[in-house]
Amino acid sequence: MNIKNYINGEFKNPVNNTWIDNYNPSDGMIYSQIPNSSREDVELAYCSAKSAFKQWSKTTLEERSRILIKISELIEANLERLAEAESKDNGKPISLAKAVDIPRSASNFRFFGNAITQFASESHESVGQDAINYTLRQSIGVVGCISPWNLPLYLFTWKIAPALAAGNCVVAKPSEVTPMTAYLLGEICNEAGLPKGVLNIVHGLGTTTGQAIIEHEDIKAISFTGGTATGAHIARVAAPMFKKLSLELGGKNPNIIFADCNYDDMLETTVRSSFANQGQICLCGSRIFVEASIYEKFKTDFVAKVKALNVGHPSKKDTNIGALVSKPHLEKVKEYIQIAKDEGGKILCGGNEILVEGFENGYYLEPTVIEVPTDDCRVNQEEIFGPVVTIMPFETEAEVLDMTNKVKYGLSATLWTNNLTRTMQMSNQLQAGIVWVNTWMMRDLRTPFGGVKASGVGREGGFEALRFFTEPKNVCIKY
Numbered sequence: 001m002n003i004k005n006y007i008n009g010e011f012k013n014p015v016n017n018t019w020i021d022n023y024n025p026s027d028g029m030i031y032s033q034i035p036n037s038s039r040e041d042v043e044l045a046y047c048s049a050k051s052a053f054k055q056w057s058k059t060t061l062e063e064r065s066r067i068l069i070k071i072s073e074l075i076e077a078n079l080e081r082l083a084e085a086e087s088k089d090n091g092k093p094i095s096l097a098k099a100v101d102i103p104r105s106a107s108n109f110r111f112f113g114n115a116i117t118q119f120a121s122e123s124h125e126s127v128g129q130d131a132i133n134y135t136l137r138q139s140i141g142v143v144g145c146i147s148p149w150n151l152p153l154y155l156f157t158w159k160i161a162p163a164l165a166a167g168n169c170v171v172a173k174p175s176e177v178t179p180m181t182a183y184l185l186g187e188i189c190n191e192a193g194l195p196k197g198v199l200n201i202v203h204g205l206g207t208t209t210g211q212a213i214i215e216h217e218d219i220k221a222i223s224f225t226g227g228t229a230t231g232a233h234i235a236r237v238a239a240p241m242f243k244k245l246s247l248e249l250g251g252k253n254p255n256i257i258f259a260d261c262n263y264d265d266m267l268e269t270t271v272r273s274s275f276a277n278q279g280q281i282c283l284c285g286s287r288i289f290v291e292a293s294i295y296e297k298f299k300t301d302f303v304a305k306v307k308a309l310n311v312g313h314p315s316k317k318d319t320n321i322g323a324l325v326s327k328p329h330l331e332k333v334k335e336y337i338q339i340a341k342d343e344g345g346k347i348l349c350g351g352n353e354i355l356v357e358g359f360e361n362g363y364y365l366e367p368t369v370i371e372v373p374t375d376d377c378r379v380n381q382e383e384i385f386g387p388v389v390t391i392m393p394f395e396t397e398a399e400v401l402d403m404t405n406k407v408k409y410g411l412s413a414t415l416w417t418n419n420l421t422r423t424m425q426m427s428n429q430l431q432a433g434i435v436w437v438n439t440w441m442m443r444d445l446r447t448p449f450g451g452v453k454a455s456g457v458g459r460e461g462g463f464e465a466l467r468f469f470t471e472p473k474n475v476c477i478k479y
């Protein structure tokens with residue numbers, strides 16, 4: 001089956017007829033092909049977006065909201081089909097796609113469909129100067145949205161929904177590793193009555209299709225989620241062109257566990273925050289620091305729970321951990337396990353590839369827990385982005401703060417404690433864009449989402465996203 005580009009409301013082959021294989025990670029087989037779109041395809045998408053912009057930017061907020069909410073309802077109506085497609089394309093358990101990825105994709109459209117009706121701008125009365133200022137929040141024009149493979153439809157729509165709500169037209173590129181649900185989204189947008197050209201989806205490699213989007217001089221803003229090295233490259237290309245940039249990048253998130261926490265809650269959530277989606281969530285807590293007094297108990301209990309996780313085919317109901325997204329990614333994660341061993345890390349469980357019966361060419365890896373002798377090792381400093389976590393003890397708050405803040409990343413941090421003063425003090429000092437206390441990945445879509453340091457620039461979510469996708473203009477009137 002061939003996936004096609006979605007341009008001006010129609011499904012099109014790439015101009016140069018060049019295609020890339022699309023793999024099913026659960027069995028290692030090629031099951032579809034996607035366009036490797038060239039500059040010409042991106043230009044077609046841009047032109048279609050540009051001609052749709054005139055009308056879309058003037059479409060009433062009520063009408064935009066109605067269409068976005070309709071898209072959300074159609075995503076919900078197609079839950080089974082989309083979840084199956086996501087699971088097949090990405091390797092994640094179908095249960096996860098059904099419970100998280102697809103419902104959240106629907107929520108993204110519903111949330112921004114509602115949010116735009118509440119989005120307002122400020123006015124400032126210049127007292128004593130007989131003047132009033134008001135701020136317009138104008139749509140930018142054509143914007144680019146580029147997303148990664150780990151939460152394919154979830155992160156794709158997290159960008160597209162606010163961009164459209166704010167009256168922009170979009171040229172979007174999903175990851176070439178997981179293109180399927182983005183392709184299906186095109187059909188849903190047509191059915192929802194989204195006018196032609198408002199959203200255009202081009203498929204292809206980052207270095208060809210993605211590069212053409214970021215280099216396009218009339219695509220005025222880029223919202224990107226992906227790796228830190230790619231983010232740095234995009235900034236180098238786009239900054240001299242004065243594009244607006246939102247960069248959501250990698251992480252190496254600490255999970256800090258104090259002895260006074262609610263132990264059972266912490267243990268259950270820590271298994272999830274370590275291994276959900278095969279550990280391939282930018283928010284997973286991959287470095288676990290445990291207060292020394294409960295370290296041995298935690299180690300025993302955690303390893304027992306991790307060993308009980310079921311690695312299997314993503315379509316099976318009892319599968320906790322599916323396949324990693326691709327062969328190269330599996331190899332990268334295995335390399336890090338070897339690095340951990342070379343650095344003196346002790347593998348407490350896992351560490352090996354798994355052959356799942358009937359699917360022997362799939363990319364399966366045991367969930368892996370590594371006890372590290374020091375925080376300075378590479379596996380504690382570099383992003384692995386797989387089912388691999390490290391654990392080590394700490395004695396004092398100061399010591400654990402120092403270790404958590406030493407990494408170059410700063411996306412999220414999780415803190416387990418019932419001590420209020422410690423909660424407040426540590427939350428203030430943790431270098432992260434998001435701090436969870438006694439929970440993980442609890443999301444309220446109104447809150448700012450993003451990272452500091454090498455984890456990115458800018459914030460998504462709520463009105464932050466609508467501000468990013470609009471250009472403020474101050475009008476000063478003297479009376």
Ligand code: NAD
Pocket residue numbers: 146147148149150151155173174175176204205206207209210211212214225226227228230231233234248249250251281282383385411451455456
């Ligand atoms: P990646 O950077 O390789 O690719 C992300 C997207 O960028 C893909 O669509 C890719 O085709 C495109 N791309 C690559 N080169 C490009 C170029 N030169 N120009 C334009 N586009 C280009 O990342 P990935 O491997 O798909 O995703 C994993 C990474 O994403 C991890 O580092 C993870 O932490 C990060 N991530 C971050 C967040 C967040 O919210 N901060 C969320 C999810 C994933």
